[in-house]
Amino acid sequence: MTQAGPAGPVQVNVPLREPFYPKAGEEVVYEPDVKIIRDDRSHHALPPAEILELREHLRTAGRVVVVAGQQAASPGLAAALDEFAAARQAALVADVISNLSDVRRTVQRQDIFLAGLSKEQKAALKPDLLITFGQSLISKSLKLFLRDAAPSQHWHLQASGEAADTFRRLTRIIRVQPATFFQQLLVLKTADYNGSGGSNPSFSAVAEAVVPANVPSVAAAWQQADAAAAEFMERYFAGAGQPFNEFSAFRLALAALPESTALHLANSMAVRYANILGLPAGRQIEVFANRGTSGIDGCTSTAVGAALARPERPVVLLTGDVAFFYDRNAFWHNYPTPNLRVVLFNNHGGGIFRIIDGPRQQPELDEFFETTQALTAENLCRDFSLRYFPVSSFDELNAALPVFFAAESGAAVLEVFTDSKTNAAFFEEYRKAVKAAF
Template structure:
């Protein structure tokens, strides 16, 4: 029988054993001393897939990317003190995006806290506002049977909640010294421990919901962030056979249908008050995560429907101020039940009228793009046109996701973006973690600030050989030139737009990426060559800072002409 080396500390042994039997397989470890018992034990057990990421902020987003793709909990292991605090941005993102993480933080024993000892902070409760469960373990030198049972239930519960409720949990683990002592034990067979709180996989619509749906002629279905393949094509076809149903999707919805409207802002950007009244739904059905479009939020808050149902197994935000029902199931199960084969079809012109209006906007979109100078908008047009038909696309936040929203993507392109908190931090780290779990060609499109902010993400030994990064460099926070504000004020360029003259070439060289650059003259050729190229690549596209906002702001008025 084969042997393995593990920590001699019973609490560390217990955590490793329960993690294995709960199938907590992916372990992202950052270096430190206090977490040595966990690091030694995880890394010497062939059951676990361990990753070493030095920067804890990057490590947490890297883990988030893995969990984003697998829908299974990923463990984060760090030492005591400020190391733990660097996890917080990714934990908040996981909390709002329903992504399962299990934080395993090593700690000093309680009697060492607040006495001036090194690398100690108050770790208990540090994430309390953005986690689903906290387990503060107890330890002593002898580690009694009573502690064994108490800690077992806490550890198992935290892992179960992360898995079943899809979110972050925190297990805080005090360790006494010595930390590096080990023992040799046999590699045991894995027997799965029963999990609690298994998700209900059945659903039946009640009569009230069914009746209201069947008797309503203006039904708007709005889909936010949704992983690929959560709703099948068969049920989409049944949904959109109803002429009273209008389907709004976003880039991050990962839904495609000929009768869907994927670029919401193209339709509603310049509607008159009378047209808004025509568009106002009687019933709003929403599912998926947060919606990017500010315009659709403003519309629904002013022209509120009588009824708003949100379908989600876990939570329902009253985003539009009119929520009437939280339906606790999955979108697929809900639509399967709602749209039985014999459900009546409403008499309505709602869908057809607005699809016609949308197609007119698409014509205006195409015409406007033929007339504009080199700019962010023109670059995104070319990027979307040249994307591989099958790809795993990660987007950074701010202007990147908002530009992409204006275009229809190929059905085979899966789209992900950290929209839980919508921060620019961690986009590259998330993309790398996700890419190692996804078989499609990995592509990250990011803005310059987001890329430089997360440049430690490239300090990573797990980047796939075909990982591609496109950096749209407009010399700062270009989105602030689109937002209201005095762009000529003395503070604007320094403190809001934060202009710079940085380029990505030195980072590319340091981390072994092939680098190419364009500032306009040959950008279409460079994009084409980039997508056809092999190996890890960074393409930096420099765009004109003082033109981009003018081109975009004119877009919404011109496409209606």
């Protein structure tokens, strides 16, 4: 409590570097060298001299990997990325919250295969030049891989504001909008490459301007791993005898999403499950998530607000019970939200702590990590006139989903009851299967 005016409570935020949960006897070592990062001037558009410099770097950089973090959907960026990745033979890797899942050749299953590949197998995926943009990433496997990969150059595209050195390899901050960067790197005048002047070149001429000869296609290696991960997931969930669990239930809910859904993902396991499983292809689904310092507050309120703001569009919130009940007053308003659907995965506690490494190994797990509660959404749905669908088996879930998502049926909550220990055991079996498959 501060005594200076105005007196009141004080919140102290202490950022801690990993490992958060060190193993017994583990030595924590910090790098002694101070790294210098070049921070370019901010531009509405890159000057011609800088474009030529960047193209020259691209010609000599070797293997290029582009990684997209969280951002709003942008058709212009998606189109520019598609062309750039094809021209430069670059791998494009994107989390589910990047809103790039419908871009051709985008690698989306890195959470799966990076968790299973050996060090030797990962060597084929390592970039010489890493280009990043957007906000945070979900995939811890991707973060750890890029830190270990140690690319010789890391460019981060960000028009303004402080840029975090997430992978500890940042060499240059390019102050321009990502869409502008990729568009300008590809839009060439003939004079740029043969001195003759004239009109814009063909695609092959663009490729010649940014691609060196005899560069191994890192894109092909990433795409092959991505395809193998997709095949593995199909086989894994097709297996018989699965207990009813939230991972499998989440997969079924994602597969049933309506066309053009505004998909809101709560934190903890909801956003992680979605990042592993990916979105159904070709449905123009836009993803939103309140990512910050691992917080759960406001996820439901954000989804309700989105449903009020865009009543013509289906809004779906996939959430866990702790996040949902923490923000239950989101429904306390006087306006109809017939387009809102909430899929609530209720395992009666903070089940994520039984799944992620660190907390699940701690003897204090039951008492201090998992937030045990016995609530259901039934009373809330009655209070706020929401249709209520409780399910606790695959048969019940499959029967409920078409009725729940039907456009004409109005706002509803689908509550999926699972057991936290069963969820943790199933996810551990999945982890073992991944390591055995890759």
